[in-house]
Amino acid sequence: MRTTTFDFTPLFRSSVGFDRMLHALEAANRVESIDNWPPYDIARLGEDDYRITMAVAGFSQDELTITQEQNLLIVAGQKSGDDNVEYLHRGIAGRSFQRRFQLADHVRVENASLVNGLLTIELKREIPEEMKPRRIEITSEATPARIEANTHTAEKIAA
Template sequence: MSTIDLTPLYRTMVGFDRMANLINTAQRLDGAQGYPPYNIEQLDENAFAIEIAVAGFSEDDLEIEIKEGQLTVVGKKAGPDSSSDANERNFLHRGIAERGFVRRFQVADHVIVTQADLKHGMLRIDLIRELPEAMKPRKIAIGSGTSKAQPEAIDGQATAETTKIGVA
């Protein structure tokens, strides 16, 4: 397994120190987890969906948690053939894996889970990126340097961010 040299990116990017850790983690996990299969879909610029094939699992067997930028999906069966119906069945071939699993996804800052649904053996988790007002793009007024007055935002309303930024 090779590592990725991010040195050229650091020449033009500021504050992306966590990026190297995320890439290294993803590189280690890539291929390590094959079960259950999943899809990641981008619905629009700020909306995403993760679909995980969880045939044989009920809502009670699944647990979804998001903590510190990591979405974790855990599938636990009560036990092999724990239902009374399963004890009476005689399988000639059993190809539907119902083994427990843990599937982890790194999510970006400000991404939240909006809902999760289980339908026809597919677990769908909808996510959305909600940027705080302070992180949304804004125009910065440039002062002439002759006045010590606070710079104003575009619509005449000063914000905490615009009052902190000055042009020397």
């Protein structure tokens, strides 16, 4: 298998504030082995709504943990080892796993459910009001600049 290495140095020189994204691209480029277990889907349900579905057959709710750190979602499964059964054939994977998902800024977990061996995690991106686009009026030197914002923000300024 042939791998391609990308040099992100020119992007570092010509961009401001994208350091974390570029470092994430570099880290993804360095990944050598890809673990495909457990299988999962990532779906975009709307402009700000996403869903991760993982096939975790054989795992109970008590054996799964979901942790959200700043921009990282970690899903882990740990089987309890109290099996006193001698298997003649074992085809159902029951090994422990840890799957990590990089999340964009302001994405949070809304809900998680386990139904019929499928773990479904619903995510939502919520951009704070102060970070939403706003229009800035261009004025001459004689008049002060005015910034148009939402009515909610304008009420705070007036108070």
